[in-house]
Amino acid sequence: GAVVSQHPSWVICKSGTSVKIECRSLDFQATTMFWYRQFPKQSLMLMATSNEGSKATYEQGVEKDKFLINHASLTLSTLTVTSAHPEDSSFYICSARDVVVNTGELFFGEGSRLTVL
């Protein structure tokens, strides 16, 4: 099946720094990718929809200046957590849909765990 890869899988940073997380579709093209956040023992919460070549669409309550999303190519979307604080510590997951073989199925990355000290 289609593979979505995230990097890094885990990262620890100091408060006030920025962290970039990459989401790549390895063997398919994705005009749209989705970014989720998962708190411990809680559900995945959709943060934003990343659109190739245009601005991301953020869900209500998600700060767009805090969570910068760039989708510069059909295989790469990046999420940058700016001026990270301990409350941003979480598990971030991306997903993508194959635009060519459009079965509607979403393929998920393995997730990136961010810990802000």
Next chain:
Amino acid sequence: GNSVTQMEGPVTLSEEAFLTINCTYTATGYPSLFWYVQYPGEGLQLLLKATKADDKGSNKGFEATYRKETTSFHLEKGSVQVSDSAVYFCALRDAAAGNKLTFGGGTRVLVKP
């Protein structure tokens, strides 16, 4: 708004035992329903789905039936294996809500030999 509720884990059971994970939903429209599985260290994978009432999704010995009357989509497997140890997520996608996926909280299943 839409929501998905599933039983909290962890669920611990022995190999060859019967597994049931309850899932109920609320939706404004007529959603499609999904079960995703997340094995340790891996991303979520689609396990099975059902797109309309009374449909049964099945895969790898797992089954779930879309019950509109009870707004449920319970996951079952008759005889689990150690390799079924994972976190299972129930989810819905509702066209009336922009086709976004809404997830349940996940249920961790641990199968012991």
